[in-house]
Amino acid sequence: MQPERRGAPGGRATSAPLMGREAEPTLFELSSPGRVAANFRSTGVPEWTAEELVPASHLRAEPAPVAEVSERDLVAHMTRLSSRQFSVDLGAYPLGSCTMKYNPKLCDDAVARAGLANVHPAAPPSLTQGWMALLADLETALCRITGMAAATLQPPAGAAGELTGLLLMRAFHGAAGEDAKRRRVLIPDSAHGTNPASVTLGGYEVTQVPSDDRGCVDLDALAARLDDDVAGIMLTNPNTLGLFEEDIVAIAGAVHDVGGLLYYDGANLNAILGVVRPGDMGFDIVHMNLHKTFAVPHGGGGPGAGPVAVTERLAPYLPGPRPVRTGEAYEWVEPERSIGRVHSWHGNALALARAWSYILANGGDGLRQVSDAAVLNANWLRNRLHGTYDIPYDRPCMHEFVASATNLKRARGLRALDVAKRLLEEGFHAPTVYFPLVVDEALMIEPTETESPQTLEALADALLRIAEGDGEDAHHAPRTSPVGRVDEARAARQLIPTWDAR
Amino acid sequence: MHFVPHTDAEITAMLADLGLSSVDELFAAVPAALRLAGGLDIEPGLAEADVAGRFDDYAARNRPVGRDLVCFAGAGAYDHDIPSVVGRLAFRSEFVTSYTPYQPEVAQGVLQALFEYQTLVTRLYGTDVANASLYDGASALVEGVNLAVAATGRQEVWLSRGVHPQWRAVVATMAVGTGHRLVDIGLDDGLTAFPTGGSPGAVVVQNPNYLGCLEDVGAAGELARRLGALLVVVADPVSAGLLASPGSLGADVVVGEGQPFGAPLSLGGPYLGLFSCRKEHVRRLPGRLVGETVDTEGRRAYVTTLRTREQDIRREKASSNVCTNQTLMAVCFLVHLGWLGTTGLRELALRCARGTRYCREALLAVDGVEPVAAAPTLREFAVRTPIAAEVVVDRMAEEGFLAGVALGGEYGGGLLVAVTEKRARAEIDAYAAAFEKVVR
Numbered sequence: 001m002q003p004e005r006r007g008a009p010g011g012r013a014t015s016a017p018l019m020g021r022e023a024e025p026t027l028f029e030l031s032s033p034g035r036v037a038a039n040f041r042s043t044g045v046p047e048w049t050a051e052e053l054v055p056a057s058h059l060r061a062e063p064a065p066v067a068e069v070s071e072r073d074l075v076a077h078m079t080r081l082s083s084r085q086f087s088v089d090l091g092a093y094p095l096g097s098c099t100m101k102y103n104p105k106l107c108d109d110a111v112a113r114a115g116l117a118n119v120h121p122a123a124p125p126s127l128t129q130g131w132m133a134l135l136a137d138l139e140t141a142l143c144r145i146t147g148m149a150a151a152t153l154q155p156p157a158g159a160a161g162e163l164t165g166l167l168l169m170r171a172f173h174g175a176a177g178e179d180a181k182r183r184r185v186l187i188p189d190s191a192h193g194t195n196p197a198s199v200t201l202g203g204y205e206v207t208q209v210p211s212d213d214r215g216c217v218d219l220d221a222l223a224a225r226l227d228d229d230v231a232g233i234m235l236t237n238p239n240t241l242g243l244f245e246e247d248i249v250a251i252a253g254a255v256h257d258v259g260g261l262l263y264y265d266g267a268n269l270n271a272i273l274g275v276v277r278p279g280d281m282g283f284d285i286v287h288m289n290l291h292k293t294f295a296v297p298h299g300g301g302g303p304g305a306g307p308v309a310v311t312e313r314l315a316p317y318l319p320g321p322r323p324v325r326t327g328e329a330y331e332w333v334e335p336e337r338s339i340g341r342v343h344s345w346h347g348n349a350l351a352l353a354r355a356w357s358y359i360l361a362n363g364g365d366g367l368r369q370v371s372d373a374a375v376l377n378a379n380w381l382r383n384r385l386h387g388t389y390d391i392p393y394d395r396p397c398m399h400e401f402v403a404s405a406t407n408l409k410r411a412r413g414l415r416a417l418d419v420a421k422r423l424l425e426e427g428f429h430a431p432t433v434y435f436p437l438v439v440d441e442a443l444m445i446e447p448t449e450t451e452s453p454q455t456l457e458a459l460a461d462a463l464l465r466i467a468e469g470d471g472e473d474a475h476h477a478p479r480t481s482p483v484g485r486v487d488e489a490r491a492a493r494q495l496i497p498t499w500d501a502r
Numbered sequence: 503m504h505f506v507p508h509t510d511a512e513i514t515a516m517l518a519d520l521g522l523s524s525v526d527e528l529f530a531a532v533p534a535a536l537r538l539a540g541g542l543d544i545e546p547g548l549a550e551a552d553v554a555g556r557f558d559d560y561a562a563r564n565r566p567v568g569r570d571l572v573c574f575a576g577a578g579a580y581d582h583d584i585p586s587v588v589g590r591l592a593f594r595s596e597f598v599t600s601y602t603p604y605q606p607e608v609a610q611g612v613l614q615a616l617f618e619y620q621t622l623v624t625r626l627y628g629t630d631v632a633n634a635s636l637y638d639g640a641s642a643l644v645e646g647v648n649l650a651v652a653a654t655g656r657q658e659v660w661l662s663r664g665v666h667p668q669w670r671a672v673v674a675t676m677a678v679g680t681g682h683r684l685v686d687i688g689l690d691d692g693l694t695a696f697p698t699g700g701s702p703g704a705v706v707v708q709n710p711n712y713l714g715c716l717e718d719v720g721a722a723g724e725l726a727r728r729l730g731a732l733l734v735v736v737a738d739p740v741s742a743g744l745l746a747s748p749g750s751l752g753a754d755v756v757v758g759e760g761q762p763f764g765a766p767l768s769l770g771g772p773y774l775g776l777f778s779c780r781k782e783h784v785r786r787l788p789g790r791l792v793g794e795t796v797d798t799e800g801r802r803a804y805v806t807t808l809r810t811r812e813q814d815i816r817r818e819k820a821s822s823n824v825c826t827n828q829t830l831m832a833v834c835f836l837v838h839l840g841w842l843g844t845t846g847l848r849e850l851a852l853r854c855a856r857g858t859r860y861c862r863e864a865l866l867a868v869d870g871v872e873p874v875a876a877a878p879t880l881r882e883f884a885v886r887t888p889i890a891a892e893v894v895v896d897r898m899a900e901e902g903f904l905a906g907v908a909l910g911g912e913y914g915g916g917l918l919v920a921v922t923e924k925r926a927r928a929e930i931d932a933y934a935a936a937f938e939k940v941v942r
Contacts, residue, residue, distance in 0.1 A: 345770020
């Protein structure tokens with residue numbers, strides 16, 4: 001490909017990136033005693049005093065100190081903070097595993113309706129039929145995408161979905177009287193940290209399965225760890241190296257043979273939409289990160305949504321209540337052997353609705369294009385970096401790949417961290433670094449499908465340029481951002497978690 | 503409507519660079535027998551305007567609260583005014599479309615906002631340290647209980663029935679995995695009646711409790727201390743504008759639902775879980791924590807800190823599996839509370855309390871309506887009704903009111919009514935009149 005040179009849309013933002021080389025004062029420093037932004041509607045309600053309303057023993061002596069700023073000061077403050085923040089809307093964000101794709105604006109508007117936003121979660125079903133229909137429609141689509149029978153939309157994030165799935169596993173084995181016997185859950189050594197943490201909170205023991213030299217589950221090692229005390233296995237497919245587990249059918253057979261269940265970590269579901277379904281691979285439980293695959297904006301780290309879909313035999317254990325159509329109307333139904341609630345209400349409803357608007361806009365055909373382009377982009381970029389960066393598992397990848405700076409570190413002291421910080425200077429966000437743990441000096445790169453070939457070209461150029469650079473010089477990067485490298489050790493050693501702790 | 507920018511010619515050229523001739527070849531690693539034949543069983547993509555039309559249809563089938571359905575329902579989800587600044591500032595795309603601040607040099611905006619948010623949570627609750635938020639009130643309570651159990655090494659948890667029943671349900675779901683022993687502590691005339699002896703690891707009380715009553719947090723704190731437990735308090739952040747802080751009354755961990763500041767009702771999510779504690783427990787704090795530090799030039803900077811607590815480093819030894827939080831909702835919280843300010847927060851709490859008292863007196867004047875408890879309330883109260891509360895809610899909806907939330911059997915039935923600063927005297931008068939009509 002020789003794309004026409006015409007700048008680099010959506011990528012190289014060095015000329016207009018982040019502003020503000022001086023620290024922005026905190027809201028507390030901007031405070032001026034007596035200044036007020038708030039105002040309240042007139043109600044005509046009698047103006048009893050606090051002392052008349054609340055017994056003295058319960059009252060606070062002094063008002064809780066918040067801040068005292070004008071609305072104008074508040075607006076300036078938040079706007080200045082926003083100018084110190086990189087985002088997908090500003091430029092490419094190839095953060096591996098996190099799927100920082102462009103989030104279509106139509107989805108923002110689709111959910112910004114009073115008829116959705118102003119619905120009370122405890123209102124009776126007669127007043128919430130639209131919401132229940134929306135959630136049920138989303139559930140149906142998610143089941144079709146994953147090849148599952150039923151789903152819960154309650155889990156508010158991927159990790160919450162994992163724990164929900166493990167509790168489903170427990171309930172399933174418990175019903176067979178095998179809860180005490182099945183104590184172990186298998187996890188590949190390349191797994192996300194949330195997997196082992198969720199296993200522990202689910203009351204299970206982690207058994208790690210090593211990867212083979214192709215970066216996939218080692219079948220012999222798996223067989224050696226399988227016994228009738230295994231509750232199940234958690235797999236990400238494609239895995240965290242961006243590689244498809246080609247032996248998935250054999251893995252599923254082996255785990256099912258000992259009575260275990262297969263849990264699909266949907267972190268990488270965006271690679272296989274319309275190509276292959278977890279249900280067809282043999283998985284029993286699937287969580288989906290709607291904020292990754294279905295473009296719910298990441299919001300600086302949430303809110304996300306982590307629905308869990310299951311096969312028919314696990315459906316009776318799903319969290320409840322679930323919206324179910326009975327005749328003409330929807331009702332909240334508690335599955336007969338439900339593990340119980342996993343959310344205060346019905347999950348991150350507006351995030352769920354947003355994902356549904358994205359699915360509707362793309363359609364079945366568009367979702368397949370999403371995966372096609374995500375995989376194409378990742379492979380194209382991998383191919384461009386090949387030879388300059390180490391690619392430890394050097395074969396076609398899915399939606400992301402893991403490069404390594406080991407050779408650059410050896411040659412001129414350029415570590416993965418330096419590459420990341422240099423890339424910030426180039427106007428891109430950095431890849432995920434030092435993960436997965438099975439690769440030294442890892443650079444996990446996920447361009448996503450929404451970056452154009454021109455942006456990819458610019459990103460590749462930047463990464464190749466950085467690789468030629470000097471390690472000593474790179475230690476000083478980034479030099480164009482609002483702050484330079486921050487002292488993380490000091491933050492931990494002299495902990496200042498609030499303004500008042502200074 | 504598709505969002506992939508590539509032209510057909512570009513796709514062909516990129517494939518050629520890889521020595522491939524078709525997109526299908528990219529998926530060679532997927533066994534042929536597993537491939538989905540015929541594509542996804544999902545309708546073709548819709549144009550932007552058609553998606554909007556579908557959402558109009560869904561919205562039209564709901565009855566949102568507003569002038570046609572005046573809201574008196576609360577139970578952990580409150581109908582507050584949200585000032586314009588929240589939508590205009592928190593929903594700037596820099597906040598909406600960024601991710602967890604892994605690269606602090608280009609994430610000072612989110613990091614500083616979270617630092618300020620953490621400060622506000624500790625100021626409301628009278629605690630030393632707050633995390634960058636959790637998923638919702640229930641998840642914050644689960645994590646609070648887990649912290650107390652880990653800190654004391656005792657798995658018995660005394661859970662007041664005054665705690666939101668759905669949050670208790672989530673705690674019970676998670677206890678299957680952790681093995682905590684939950685002890686249900688009943689109410690006596692609306693207030694938690696704790697036993698005087700035992701060896702719990704956590705004592706959990708909500709204030710104001712689910713029935714709206716003001717609990718004696720100080721006494722619960724003394725009890726917890728005497729028994730060697732930690733006191734976990736579930737506290738409403740709006741009530742914090744008037745009430746003595748849980749931290750000042752002996753709470754070790756204070757959690758809550760942050761929805762009242764900046765989050766619309768939205769069928770219950772996304773909201774945010776508030777989590778804070780005393781500083782001696784900071785190394786057991788779940789989720790993200792932002793701290794202040796400096797950059798290489800000595801400039802003030804912020805970064806996520808004490809990362810060694812977290813799941814990606816501790817893996818199976820982690821005490822929490824939380825990876826993300828609800829940052830965007832925390833930014834909404836910050837903007838809303840920042841706009842209210844010190845005097846506005848107090849005024850908000852006061853206005854809620856005034857409306858609640860006025861409404862309570864009006865309802866108790868209705869024949870056959872009785873208080874569930876005599877204890878003082880603040881922003882919410884419970885009444886027994888002459889007919890089933892579920893029927894009251896249905897009939898009141900026809901009169902244009904969301905009357906409240908029906909109480910479950912464990913409370914002996916009844917209706918939970920919340921009044922916020924939005925309710926005018928005329929609305930409350932009309933509500934009481936309709937109430938009298940429907941319960942007759």
